């Protein structure tokens with residue numbers, strides 16, 4: 001899902017960016033990058049790996065300057081090669097770097113237009129490099145030596161006209177400042193906050209999630225509106241403008257189900273509260289389906305489902321027990337590239353405490369079932385640990401349709417619930433009873449706080465794509481591309497974590513290694 005952050009400060013931003021990226025690490029574990037600038041020079045460090053592995057002291061020392069942006073990557077387009085780590089850089093106009101969360105649905109067309117009409121070269125398969133070049137081209141067309149805020153907003157307006165899909169973006173323009181914007185449907189999140197810097201001057205941070213702000217002592221001001229751009233000059237002056245023609249707010253509901261940290265507030269909705277409610281309404285469904293259930297204990301599948309499972313147990317009046325212990329050194333499995341690695345990691349990551357299972361009817365709770373990698377293993381582990389009956393509840397409805405907006409599930413065939421009934425899925429994962437959340441119930445969990453929300457981007461559950469440009473042909477093309485690329489060692493599908501560590505990484509050569 002990628003995490004993005006940008007800071008305009010009164011002192012060096014390298015450590016603040018690093019810390020913010022560690023707080024956003026749950027959004028992307030594949031690659032990380034930071035770019036700063038000082039005295040008209042960019043300083044960039046990016047590579048595959050977790051934040052703590054990418055940045056060593058020698059890199060941090062070189063990342064000087066009071067303004068910078070950062071990115072943690074979970075690839076959804078192109079490959080997992082280090083050449084597609086972000087931020088991306090383009091030297092003209094002004095020198096622009098950009099960090100993107102989301103996925104463009106018309107990246108192929110744009111890429112060809114950029115080459116044929118705009119005479120721009122795209123060097124990777126990343127849609128984010130395309131987005132950067134569209135922005136750069138539109139800014140360049142205005143042809144000014146010094147860009148004003150109005151020109152920057154005009155370039156964002158043009159990006160909205162040309163780009164389709166989902167994007168939360170932070171771009172840095174050398175010598176001028178940073179600009180953050182969201183797609184006209186507000187699918188991907190972005191917010192900004194303030195704190196007092198040296199000499200009482202205001203410092204700004206833009207980030208994917210509010211938790212990055214609060215962890216660094218910034219106060220959340222607000223979410224960036226769909227289609228809106230926020231431009232912060234290097235001296236700390238902030239401007240904002242609506243740059244889309246008819247913006248609507250349709251945030252991605254899967255952020256609340258899985259991606260976001262529970263201590264974040266997104267578009268006014270507390271992720272933690274939403275997950276508590278998911279547990280509550282799921283318990284109501286369990287009681288509707290089996291008023292005389294014989295559940296002895298509710299057990300979460302750590303980490304993400306904990307909040308919902310706890311509330312579900314409370315609502316059912318059943319014991320809540322931590323029956324699986326999570327190895328804290330293994331990351332999130334769903335966002336790992338490659339099914340082989342994901343499968344292996346579930347066993348490495350979770351281990352049962354047998355006494356919580358032996359002879360009991362256990363209700364296992366997860367936030368979602370996507371490919372079924374986790375639940376298949378877990379149900380078996382519960383049986384091996386001696387459970388009498390293994391029931392399974394998902395705090396989200398069946399995931400039946402591909403995602404094209406920044407979650408790496410582009411083909412329907414890899415989704416366990418695609419074209420299957422709930423009973424069939426239950427049988428496949430080997431559970432004695434499977435309960436899914438209803439979509440209307442899920443929506444009710446996130447709905448009641450913010451009137452500005454027009455609806456939710458729920459395509460993985462409903463098959464309705466808010467951008468209106470996704471049809472059967474598009475999804476078939478995507479699925480075929482996925483099949484073709486699965487034989488390619490550097491594809492998003494089947495990359496080994498360090499298989500391309502010695503790939504050439506074309507970027508700024510002010511870094512000595």
Ligand SMILES: O=P(O)(O)OC[C@H]1O[C@H](OP(=O)(O)OP(=O)(O)O)[C@H](O)[C@@H]1O
Pocket residue numbers: 258301302303304305331332333334335366367368369370371372373374375
């Ligand atoms: O059906 P699947 O394809 O297995 O995907 C769903 C699972 O993946 C995620 O866990 P993950 O390990 O990524 O993260 P977590 O520790 O935050 O729960 C999610 O929480 C589910 O447990």
Ligand SMILES: NC(=O)CC[C@H](N)C(=O)O
Pocket residue numbers: 001002073074075076077078084100101102103104126127128406407
């Ligand atoms: N998950 C994301 O936000 C991915 C961003 C971008 N599409 C990439 O693949 O790098």
Ligand SMILES: [Mg+2]
Pocket residue numbers: 301302303304305366367374
């Ligand atoms: Mg999980």
